[in-house]
Amino acid sequence: MRRMLIVFTFILLTAALWLGLTKGSIEGPPANPDSPVRNIIYAHVPSSICSLLCFGVLFVAAIGVLSTGRQGWDQLAAATAEVGLVFATVLNLTGMIWSRAEWNTWWTASPRLISAAILWFLYVVLIILRSSLPGSTQRRARVCAVFAIIAFLDVPMVIISARFLPDIHRASFDFTSPWQYAAFFLSMIATVMLAGVLIALRTDLIRVNTLLEQEEY
């Protein structure tokens, strides 16, 4: 079942990539119409959604840790933080390439760019916190969960800034052909599925690791 899901996710990803680069390809910025740079949107927007979704999962897992104390929640939280960091990194990197092509600067202090950077830092700090706490104890799980909840309270600001504040960054992109819509939604579904698959695989790996550690003692 899981193997089927992985294969299906990769088929979807390939299809989205193919569609985005052929029929759904978007014309470049006015200064350079031949440039394929605007196709970045097919990776940028899905990864921004995924990095926010991961924070939601992380929050739920943190609540789970604090209310039940089960190790499974902690392993889910650890996996989600790592996957979230991957998507936040993709989000920031593709955003920087876009920014360079459209506004001729790698980074500028606009609300959305600031909040995306804060999101990335939150994930990094979460992972550092986990790795610098000793052992796989109950206490580490609880401490990480406490930090995850506090960090999650910063997230509404990211969403508010992406939707409501005046910004150089546009709130939505106007597609011109149905192929572009198709490529966009296909890549959106494929990326969210990829995030789910990655979290599941990573959770398993962490669980096996924990079992091995316990075996040694």
Add this chain to the structure above:
Amino acid sequence: MRYFLTSLRAVFMKDIVTELRARQVLPTMVVLGMLIVWVLRIACETAAGSTAIIGPVAFWIAFLFAGLLAQERSFATEEQNDCMDGLLLAPIDAGTIYLAKLLVNIVMLCIFEIIIVPVVIIAFGLRIGGHWPSLIGVLLLGNIAISSVGTLFSAIVQLCRTRGSLLSILVLVVLAPVMVPATFALLLKFGAIPAELAGTGALAFVGTFKTAVGYMVVFDAVFVTASWLLFGFAIKE
């Protein structure tokens, strides 16, 4: 309620008296703050007119780093002679311990601010005019924000080998969203930003002075409440 106040006062007085008698960290805070201000003031010599911009920023840099010292101390002192166990064994709610420690950190930062604010104003030649009440209000709101998460994370990092460095990244990353409006509120108040620019670019985060202050109030309320509720989980063995 009465019991809450008594226990709050007991923990608060214990920490304040220890600090005032031993003077463990306040002198260090003041010297660190003055050094930060002095270094930034030197950097200002490179460009004319930059004192008006760097000055208000210097407040927050000094408060953040001095605040880290105060917060790190607030639970590090409990490690000696297993004081933490005694504190946890006492018939007090964990939230009360948090509030007492938070108050101690706020008071320490206030004492620090009383010394450092005039230093910054003199060093950078800032003009305040009749804006004293709003300046004090913004500084106090920032003070509460810095102390709220700092006190919680101070308890968290007691488990680790690398306490101070870990505390600094935890606190700085969570405070980043509130430091943006805090900085721009002061820049607007000191007139470093022209009024017509308010609400554009990075300033869209904060808009006018009033929205920036509103943002800080919301941040303070949310984070003090959340830390108060979560503190029990952070210190439980």
